[in-house]
Amino acid sequence: MASRPTLVSVAAQLGLSRQTVSNAINAPERVNPETLKRVREVIAASGYRPNAAARQLRTRRSRNLGFRLFPTVDGINGAIMDRFLHSLTENLQLHGYRMTLFAASSDRAEIDSYGELLETADLDGFILTGTHHGDERGRWLMEREVPFVAFGRPWSTDDSGCPYPWVDVDGRAGTAEATADLLGRGHRRIGFLGWPESSEVGANRRSGWEAALSGVLAPGELKSLSVGVPDGIRDGAAGALKLLANGATAIVCASDSLALGASEQLRTASPGVPPAVIGFDDTPVAAAVGMSSVAQPVEEAARHIVKIMRGLLEGPAERSEPAAHVLLAPRLVLRDSGGPLATPIAL
Amino acid sequence: MASRPTLVSVAAQLGLSRQTVSNAINAPERVNPETLKRVREVIAASGYRPNAAARQLRTRRSRNLGFRLFPTVDGINGAIMDRFLHSLTENLQLHGYRMTLFAASSDRAEIDSYGELLETADLDGFILTGTHHGDERGRWLMEREVPFVAFGRPWSTDDSGCPYPWVDVDGRAGTAEATADLLGRGHRRIGFLGWPESSEVGANRRSGWEAALSGVLAPGELKSLSVGVPDGIRDGAAGALKLLANGATAIVCASDSLALGASEQLRTASPGVPPAVIGFDDTPVAAAVGMSSVAQPVEEAARHIVKIMRGLLEGPAERSEPAAHVLLAPRLVLRDSGGPLATPIAL
DNA sequence: CATTCACTTTTGATCGTTCAAATTCATTTA
């Protein structure tokens, strides 16, 4: 046993042909049950594993999927990408798939990489993140019939008619739930701290807040209780100040970064009272400071994506069914929203 | 041109043999300069790209490296892994390498994956992170002569004699610089807020603080000014309280999470004064709240790792030189250490 | 008893590349 076993060496050991051994692995139903058993025993004993390169050369399948790494922008919200990536890798692994990373600084660069990766690395498909309105990536991939699943809606006029599969989290439902919770605690003038209009994810999250308050506040009041700022703690603090000035007593935020800033402003405005602020993404920072936040079920999203992807890759070639769309409900994680930053802990 | 160009199709177009075209790509010096030029033109025009699977099958090289994803523990400090991963991917990409991810919940599981990945995916090597004393992973890989580079020292008794290559950041130098800076600002009783004794990285960072203060404080005083707690904002707050009780006026921390907690305690203890706290890792949270921190040059580390890895994979087979060890100096990033959490921002 | 059939196993070709060993042809050397 000098070198690694191959199909031929295993077959020779059994007095069978390579193809029978191959069938035992890939199409067991074609093999005589008794033979199958013998083959399997020898495979297990010899530690034989099919060579990926040879298989790939013949089948044109690599069992490798591409995933683009974005330049790190905000490490606070980026933390959920971490969880997503881990969960994705883990789930793919369960089914014999692997993930190949690549870096790209823009969507255009990402598309350029597709060609490169498809041709040189024989990737079977891609997983897209950060989709936005007018995203060219989906179109490019569809034109070439490259399998892919997006984490995030396309944000086109009619998401449900989208020709490619996506999995997303219902941000709107999340902010609505957060707002409802604050209403239940007696708040009426609840502000929304989000991103500028151009952000589709932001608009979606804002809509949940708006819907929850539509019967409570007048449209004019709603308008004065919503601000859009870039993402970040400082921006959040600045935005919160404006909301406070407009009479807000509680704030629902589009991200934990914003919420962290807002939280501090509310605390300064009314010392002693735990700030009624709810963040988004339930990042470790939120957990650490004891801030309530809307948690995205990224693990569940990863599972769905893997399932859909497997359907694309392993399902029948003629798939006339429409592309799968999964919208997952987030979960509101309630904490005291005050925590150690407000009240020093005694030993 | 229905299907993808191959060596044979390109050769036919040129009236040459496949091998000449192959040589033009892999050993240009063997090809007549004029022929070379012609071949290159046709390659460029046809968009030919060598098929990775075929190449891999023949050469037993995949140009793919493995990277283990750890379960996300702390999203605050995990953010630097994000940057590292991105930088690594980017640098490898420049040289035609790719990274394959895999998830493992323990070192033992990681080792199990090695076998699997080496056999089925033909990975050329691995990049290790989170090395610790008595790490079995390095040994396993060395025994099988699998190329790998570690990000992090082995933390054995004599790191410089380590038989395998590593790149690490000199944490000791970082905390020493941080401590020196605080000394320069007039502080004397500077505390160290780190992890329990068992952490080697923590002990290393502690040693820098100790060295910087050795001529300033008595051993007994040093002892009372150092605490070890698990990582996290709450732990940091608790630890800081203890240091304050022992008379500390400034604190050097082993992580930004700890520093964030400590920062708040100092602010409560002496309102109005920006807290003299320095964190470690320079995470986005530190930047966001305006806290000073010791920045790890992860991009530089990634570059070194890629360089060493390329040496292992592409260098002469007989490499008798000792394994490369690179210790990089971190950089102290000074901020006001107060920021928006302390002073609400006016619009 | 020959034919058909289902089931199981085998054979030959192929995927696209690189290695190792020819082969060609012009040029230098003995």
Added chain:
DNA sequence: TAAATGAATTTGAACGATCAAAAGTGAATG
């Protein structure tokens, strides 16, 4: 002039798997 050298190119044989089609079983069918 024959032989040796050298550079440039070509040929045959892998690498290890899967596909497609053929061949070998034995039982059921007419």
